[in-house]
Amino acid sequence: DVKVTQSSRYLVKRTGEKVFLECVQDMDHENMFWYRQDPGLGLRLIYFSYDVKMKEKGDIPEGYSVSREKKERFSLILESASTNQTSMYLCASSSLDEQYFGPGTRLTVT
């Protein structure tokens, strides 16, 4: 079974903190993605990566950065967390068409 794991299920951070969300996949997939999910807005793509050390901006990259030093690991970084970044964050990986999602991290910024 493909497994995508995310470092935390729930996270509470203060405004201005630097936040790291980690994602690891065990299927040797080339492609990895970070989304945020908000009620009524669906899944919005933040960043994606097609290879190690490569990154591409998605639809809403502002306020975020990413790091992919190893094929299996894709990190999302909130440089200075703000309350409007309170959301569910989903990581996914894919090799062909199908994307496999992790369970998500619910981040609250106070």
Added chain:
Amino acid sequence: QQQVKQSPQSLIVQKGGIPIINCAYENTAFDYFPWYQQFPGKGPALLIAIRPDVSEKKEGRFTISFNKSAKQFSLHIMDSQPGDSATYFCAASKGDDKIIFGKGTRLHILP
């Protein structure tokens, strides 16, 4: 042109009924149309997918109907059960490009 429009936003159906979720797209280059199912507390998971060379695909109680000329596709759930209550996302992509998701439909099946 990259959008996928999904409706309705929410849907309540009696057990045994046939919920139908509709999606529309504009980019005729899309060649892969998946549906994802998400239960509370879980990430989305692929449910069923179709390519534009066929008009219908069935997997168990789930059917995708695809209308290429209208640029629309829909998900039908036959003999719906309370366990089908979830959020459903339609999506579209072309080649190896990123997947474009609809905004989701929250489906509730009444027992």
